[in-house]
Amino acid sequence: MEHVQSYYAATANPHDRWPRLADDILCDVCIIGGGFTGLSSALYLTEAGYDVVVLEAARVGFGASGRNGGQVVNSYSRDIDVIERRYGKESARLLGSMMFEGAAAIRDRIDRYAISCDYRPGGVFAALNSRQFSHLKQQHQRWQHYGNHQLELLDELGIRRKIASERYVGGLLDRSGGHLHPLNLALGEAEAIRRHGGRIYEESEATAVTYGTPHRVRTAQGSVLAKYVIFAGNAYLAPQLEPRLASKSLPCSSQIVVTEPLSRDKALALLPDNYCVEDRNYLLDYYRLTADNRLLYGGGVSYGAREPGNIHELIRPRLLKTFPQLEGIKFDYAWSGNFLLTLSRMPQIGRLENGVYYMQGDSGHGVTWTHLAGKLVCEALQGEPKRFDAFARLPHLPFPGGRRLRTPLTALGAAWYALRDRLGV
Structure with missing residues (x-):
C-alpha cells in the first residue's frame, strides 16, 4: 500500500523501501506502527542499545505522520x-514540566541526524474574537510559568504584520514552535533507526499478538x-488486534489542500515571517507556506474517519x-488523513500486560506529543517510569454510546462547540 497522493508524497526525499517480514525473528522490543509514535520510540530505544523491530502495515509515515x-x-x-x-496540581506540575x-x-533529531525536512521556526495562535484573545493572554502567562520564554503577545496591529488577513x-x-515536512522527518528518523541497527519492515501488518514470555x-x-x-498504530491500528485500545478512542479525519506555487513575493505577502498559523476555534483552521511557496491549508473534522466527497x-x-485575495487560486493537491481522538482530548498511554505498552490518542497534537512519548517509553523500559506513569495515571474514558453511537454523539457535541465559535461565546 503506497502513501496517499499528497504534496508530501510528491516531494518526499529519495528513500529505499523497507523489506517485508518473511521470517520468524527475535528482538528485545517489537513496535507495531511505523509512524511518529513508533519511530520516536524506536529511535530512543536503539540509541539506548535495544534490539528493536518496527512492523508497519503499509509504508513508513503512511498514516497521520505523513499527512x-x-x-x-x-x-x-x-x-x-x-x-x-481535572487532575490536580501535581499532575499539572508533572505534565507541565514536559510540554515543550x-x-x-x-x-534535536533534525540537527543530530541532518534530516532535510524544511524546518522553519515560529508558530502563531490566532484569536478570532476577544474571548479567544483573553484565553491566549492567560496561556501566555501559563507557558512562561513553565519555562517557555520565546512568546510574544500580538495585538490586532501586531497580528496583521504576521498574517495578511482581517x-x-x-x-x-511561539518562536519555539514551527513547521516542517512531516513525511521527510519520518523518513529521516527511519534512516537514523537503521544506522543504530534497528529493523523496520513495511507491508508487514501485525495480525495477532500472543502474550507470554516472550510475546x-x-x-x-x-x-x-x-x-x-x-x-x-493510533488511528490506523486494526481494532480487532487489541480491542481494549479501540474501545476508548475514535478515529477522525482532517482535510488539507495545497495551492499551486505562488511567487515568493506573493507568498510572503500572506505570511511575511513564514510562521505557521492555527486559529483558536474548536474546529480550527491551520495553514502555512511550503518550501516551494505554496499555501498549505487544512481544517474541518469528519468523525468516524469518513472520507469526505470533495475536499x-x-x-x-x-x-x-482567511485570504480573500486568493480568489481563483488553483489547488494542486488535496487529501484526507486520520488522527485518533480521545474523550478527554489527552493522550492515552499505559500497560496492557507485563512488558506490553501502548501510546495513542494524540487528539490533533501528534507531531510533538509522539516525540515526547518515545522518550517516556524508553525511560520506562530502562526502569525510570515516573514520567511515563504521570500520563498513564490519567483516566481513559470510553466514548458515550458505545461503538454504534459514539460517532454521531461526538459530532453532535462538536456542532455545539462550533456554534459557540461562530457566536464568539
Whole structure:
C-alpha cells in the first residue's frame, strides 16, 4: 500500500523501501506502527542499545505522520489549566514540566541526524474574537510559568504584520514552535533507526499478538518474539488486534489542500515571517507556506474517519474567508488523513500486560506529543517510569454510546462547540 497522493508524497526525499517480514525473528522490543509514535520510540530505544523491530502495515509515515499539517505545536490538545482543573496540581506540575520537550526533541533529531525536512521556526495562535484573545493572554502567562520564554503577545496591529488577513483580533507567537515536512522527518528518523541497527519492515501488518514470555507478534508471512511490545498504530491500528485500545478512542479525519506555487513575493505577502498559523476555534483552521511557496491549508473534522466527497469544496470557503485575495487560486493537491481522538482530548498511554505498552490518542497534537512519548517509553523500559506513569495515571474514558453511537454523539457535541465559535461565546 503506497502513501496517499499528497504534496508530501510528491516531494518526499529519495528513500529505499523497507523489506517485508518473511521470517520468524527475535528482538528485545517489537513496535507495531511505523509512524511518529513508533519511530520516536524506536529511535530512543536503539540509541539506548535495544534490539528493536518496527512492523508497519503499509509504508513508513503512511498514516497521520505523513499527512498532517506539519505544525510543531507545543503542549497538548488540552492546555495545562484544564489539566490542573481535572487532575490536580501535581499532575499539572508533572505534565507541565514536559510540554515543550516534544518540540525540542524534533529539533534535536533534525540537527543530530541532518534530516532535510524544511524546518522553519515560529508558530502563531490566532484569536478570532476577544474571548479567544483573553484565553491566549492567560496561556501566555501559563507557558512562561513553565519555562517557555520565546512568546510574544500580538495585538490586532501586531497580528496583521504576521498574517495578511482581517479575521483576527490578536494572537500569540511561539518562536519555539514551527513547521516542517512531516513525511521527510519520518523518513529521516527511519534512516537514523537503521544506522543504530534497528529493523523496520513495511507491508508487514501485525495480525495477532500472543502474550507470554516472550510475546509473539504475527504477520502474514512471519513473526516476532520479543520481551517488550509497544502498540503505536493510533488511528490506523486494526481494532480487532487489541480491542481494549479501540474501545476508548475514535478515529477522525482532517482535510488539507495545497495551492499551486505562488511567487515568493506573493507568498510572503500572506505570511511575511513564514510562521505557521492555527486559529483558536474548536474546529480550527491551520495553514502555512511550503518550501516551494505554496499555501498549505487544512481544517474541518469528519468523525468516524469518513472520507469526505470533495475536499476542494470543503476547504476553499475556509481558505478564502482567511485570504480573500486568493480568489481563483488553483489547488494542486488535496487529501484526507486520520488522527485518533480521545474523550478527554489527552493522550492515552499505559500497560496492557507485563512488558506490553501502548501510546495513542494524540487528539490533533501528534507531531510533538509522539516525540515526547518515545522518550517516556524508553525511560520506562530502562526502569525510570515516573514520567511515563504521570500520563498513564490519567483516566481513559470510553466514548458515550458505545461503538454504534459514539460517532454521531461526538459530532453532535462538536456542532455545539462550533456554534459557540461562530457566536464568539
